[in-house]
Amino acid sequence: MPSPREIRVLDNESALAEAVAGFLASTIEETLRRKPRVRLVLSGGSTPRRLYRTLAQPEWAKRIDWTSVLLFFGDERCVPPDHPESNYAMAKEALIDPLQIAPQQVMRLRGEAEPEEAASHYEATIREAFAPDQTPFPRFDLIFLGLGDDGHTASLFPSSPALREQRRLVVPTSSPVGIPHRLTMTFPLLNAAVTVVFLVTGSSKASILRRVQEERDSAAPLPASRIRPANGRLIWYVDRAAASALPSA
DSSP states (O other), rough: OOEEEEEEEEESSHHHHHHHHHHHHHHHHHTTTTTEEEEEEEOOOOHHHHHHHHHTSSSHHHTTTGGGEEEEEEEESSTTTTTOOOOHHHHHHIIITTHHHOOGGGGOOTTTOOHHHHHHHHHHHHHHHHHHHHOOSSSEEEEEEOOTTSSOOOOOOOOOOOGOOOOOEEEEEEEESSSSSSEEEOOHHHHSSSSEEEOOOGGGHHHHHHHHHTTTTTTSGGGGGGGTTTTEEEEEEEEEEEGGGOOOO
């Protein structure tokens, strides 16, 4: 039975970034008491960029043992790693380089490669990082996700064949807008996580955030509504503007 969702409303994007940084620091500290490595999945987008820059500030950098964290990406555009729309490039600029995270700790999706090859390579990379665990869907410690205006998350878009994938960890997919060719983690992998955290800010996301929350139990839910960790936590960090259309806001 999926765990109930938690919705945490912060005053603004800055307050949200600080709150999530605190949650991440506590999660990493607690996880490292149980095992030697934390496996963290990063998201792209403007809200995560604000979070990553917050984490790179000295007061937060000293609170987290980044040498024990392996970084992964939930999705990627099929572009070179230095492309301005690359999720990896954004994370590198905002988080990885400022914190001097070692290259061997960063597992990037090869957006410049042929999509099927890149997806297969990343699946192998994930399984190697979780070895000797042979479970069908490895269990990431924490996954960050965003919410698109159409209800998509990662690169799981409405009506995409990728929504039906039940076996693979990573698949090629396509976007109806922007750079069309994408790579994305699949629902079974995302929903196997210990904790999934959505980051949503801005009044432009208010109506879709409400729809996602309302459609969780519908017959054909939006992609973001289908993120329901089977044995984990689902937390929505949203600012007051994004939460303005929620019934309890």
